[in-house]
Amino acid sequence: MRIFQVDSFxxxxxxxxPAAVCMFVGDEPDTWMxxxxxxxxxxxxxxxxxxxxxxxxxxxxxxxxxxxxxxxTLAAAHILWETGxxxxxxxxxxxxxxxxxxxxxxxxxxxxxxxxxxDEEAEPPQExxxxxxVPFLYVGKNRIDYLVxxxxxxxxxxxxxxxxxxxxxxxxxxIVTCRSEDGRYDFMSRFFAPALGIDEDPVTGSAxxxxxxxxxxxxxxxxFTAYQASARGGMLRLKVTDRVYISGQATTVFSGEIRSQx
Numbered sequence: 001m002r003i004f005q006v007d008s009f010x011x012x013x014x015x016x017x018p019a020a021v022c023m024f025v026g027d028e029p030d031t032w033m034x035x036x037x038x039x040x041x042x043x044x045x046x047x048x049x050x051x052x053x054x055x056x057x058x059x060x061x062x063x064x065x066x067x068x069x070x071x072x073t074l075a076a077a078h079i080l081w082e083t084g085x086x087x088x089x090x091x092x093x094x095x096x097x098x099x100x101x102x103x104x105x106x107x108x109x110x111x112x113x114x115x116x117x118x119d120e121e122a123e124p125p126q127e128x129x130x131x132x133x134v135p136f137l138y139v140g141k142n143r144i145d146y147l148v149x150x151x152x153x154x155x156x157x158x159x160x161x162x163x164x165x166x167x168x169x170x171x172x173x174x175i176v177t178c179r180s181e182d183g184r185y186d187f188m189s190r191f192f193a194p195a196l197g198i199d200e201d202p203v204t205g206s207a208x209x210x211x212x213x214x215x216x217x218x219x220x221x222x223x224f225t226a227y228q229a230s231a232r233g234g235m236l237r238l239k240v241t242d243r244v245y246i247s248g249q250a251t252t253v254f255s256g257e258i259r260s261q262x
Contacts, residue, residue, distance in 0.1 A: 070205015
């Protein structure tokens with residue numbers, strides 16, 4: 001069984017968001033996959049299993065399994081094409097807890113076909129107010145995350161959340177966003193999920209399933225260039241229709257073998 005570490009949403013080593021990709025699992029129990037994810041100690045480890053018409057794909061943080069992950073899906077597609085498992089002209093099809101997800105290769109870019117996860121305006125709970133500790137322009141919530149817009153890029157970059165308070169929220173995490181002051185980007189974001197063992201995720205593809213529709217409503221456009229302003233940082237391109245098409249690049253850091261499944 002082979003395992004790879006990939007930096008997603010970047011072309012530079014040690015930037016973007018690192019994910020592990022395990023290729024291919026058989027009938028290993030969930031506890032084994034959780035142990036591998038804990039051993040890798042990355043925000044996500046993706047497990048691929050061959051099946052008719054594509055691949056079963058599951059994602060585990062060091063602490064738990066999650067229903068949707070963008071950067072580890074990008075990493076999985078990248079590895080399938082880089083290793084020659086799939087021809088570059090062939091679409092990658094992933095069967096997941098969030099339904100069928102697809103990826104296509106466009107030169108050095110990979111485009112993910114993801115579901116819309118639109119938010120609705122929500123009353124912020126006290127844990128969110130105390131956890132972020134800055135003024136909000138807007139608070140929304142979808143089935144996965146809270147979405148918070150703040151007033152400036154400076155506020156976004158200076159955020160130092162109280163992780164113990166955010167970890168008490170009854171959802172996956174918190175997306176914080178603002179208009180970009182950098183002309184290369186339409187908006188910026190950061191993502192915090194301490195309840196999942198991820199204090200801050202470097203680049204969160206799945207958060208853009210909410211961010212894309214939000215900024216489409218606000219700006220009246222359907223294509224965006226976005227930047228996630230974590231310490232590692234990463235760029236994404238978005239097109240929003242009845243789906244969210246998330247494009248990014250990826251680079252392989254290393255590969256190895258899992259020698260024992262015990």
